[in-house]
Amino acid sequence: MRQLSRRTGRAWIAMTTMFLAWGGYASAAVPADASAPPSAQSEAAILVEQHTGNVLYVKHGDERLYPASITKIATAIIALEQSSMSDIATVSKTARGEEGTRVYLAEGERVTMEKLLYGMMLNSGNDAATAIAEQIDGTKDKFAERMNAFMRDTIGAYDSNFVNPSGLPDPNQYTTASDMAMLARYAMDNETFRQIVSTRKLPWSGLEWTSTLENHNKMLTDYPGATGIKNGYTIAAGNTLVGSAERDGMSLIGVVLKAGSKNIAYADMAAMLDYGFANFGVRMLFAEGERYKLQDEAGDAREWIADKAIWGVYPKNASPVLKVDMSGQVVLESERGTFFAGELSPVKKEVAISAFSGQAEAEGMQAENTAAESSKSPIPVYALGAGVLLAASAAAMARRRARRARYPFMRPYDRD
Known part of the structure; x- marks a missing residue:
């Protein structure tokens, strides 16, 4: 299968919709304060x-x-x-x-x-x-x-x-x-x-x-x-x-x-x-192979790596902030809403935590990213509380597991 870790089946639609709702988006999944979305005539x-x-x-x-x-x-x-x-x-x-x-x-x-x-x-x-x-x-x-x-x-x-x-x-x-x-x-x-x-x-x-x-x-x-x-x-x-x-x-x-x-x-x-x-615009948030570390209030650290490049969507004329939670999920937040970007994978325990540098703090937690962050993008990086995205993470994982396990017509022709 090709690049399926990026696709979480129905979850990628459901998760996006949920995040947009949290950010105050209209039912059409667009920012209420942006220029008016299209009004499609199609069904x-x-x-x-x-x-x-x-x-x-x-x-x-x-x-x-x-x-x-x-x-x-x-x-x-x-x-x-x-x-x-x-x-x-x-x-x-x-x-x-x-x-x-x-x-x-x-x-x-x-x-x-x-x-x-x-x-x-x-x-x-x-x-x-x-x-x-x-x-x-x-x-x-x-x-x-x-x-x-x-x-x-x-x-x-x-x-x-x-x-x-x-x-x-x-x-x-x-x-x-x-x-x-x-x-x-x-x-x-x-x-x-x-x-x-x-x-x-x-x-x-x-x-x-x-x-x-x-x-x-x-x-x-x-x-x-x-x-x-x-x-x-x-x-x-x-x-x-x-x-x-x-x-x-x-x-x-x-x-x-x-x-x-x-x-x-x-x-x-x-x-x-x-x-x-x-x-809207898009930019790379993590390059393939880029590593990231989170440390909670108890001092327990988890390390993550981008198996492939992770991109983030953001509304133009906004100030997006990159956030990562303790399950490795990556989102872009701004005053116009929150966009799911992707997931980092856990690094094997034998990789030393001390190999990483750079630090940012938010909500009582610490986040460390590679030095490439500052040169790659001006988006600030923060860590999310471990429970913020728990439901969405569970739904995505369930969908991936499920995926792995294996109106009357009028005329019989199709003309484009």
Whole structure:
């Protein structure tokens, strides 16, 4: 599994929401005193910061809705992890006969996994999605079982159910904006996936069709800094869109579900991204391998290390303070709220405490950080009382343990 310690399943949404509530945030998970958040017209929408998963805006984030072709995000990342780009798939009669958007694969045609992935993600080829599923698991049904296990056990997303790899309408195919945001965060960590979904055009030559594929995701051409990822449409689902963009070192991911039109979907996405970039910033709080020490009133010391870089989100025009509790959880606090940043891991006992320097005090406790702190960021560092984040920590740990243990449709087609 890739970088799953950063993702605590549903906990990363729940914990963020809880912290924002403590900081006086509105129900839409945005600061009440910041510039007005967007008012999404889509049925459900969410905006998250990619490094941390902090929710910057949400509307009906847990409402179950049809995904349409954004289903293919799951199909693509699973394919990248379960196969090689050079693998050859033989197109079946089932794949050849898929309805909706296609890349017009011929029955018996032999196609590389790489070509299928580009055909699926750029041109939203339902035939390519089925060919991928059959190559990996033999049938669409078996692949759907893999998709659902992947969403639960790897992503930590419990409100999604897939019965096909393409997003073609089915009463039992559904997801939520929150689940899709978690999936998109995971997928966008994969370099090959990012390369595919950021590709605007690609020549296509098959047995039955020769063309130039143009990415259906218009964010790539219309929104400055856009980096991906996938759009979708069915009559039952309406317009769906997962978008990502990067500016000034901050990466944002947005999801909109059941938009009334394509224009509404893109307008909602642009408004959310604009809001995020205008009102929030991100910075590295701990470099990978950086160490930290806490000492309580009784003199008991605990040492921590960052297994990977930990980033923090903060409202602009605020004075954020970095705080660490005795369980190793890291947050950024400011007058505009508290944002969960990540978790430090305990250092083995044989590592000497005296190896660390630097000290700060707060709430009757002492915190020591590496010398890199002062040169890396002007954010003050404090220690939190051991019980402040106890409930959130327990919830996150429970989710990780659980993850480790393993509406009617109107028309049978999907056109982006």
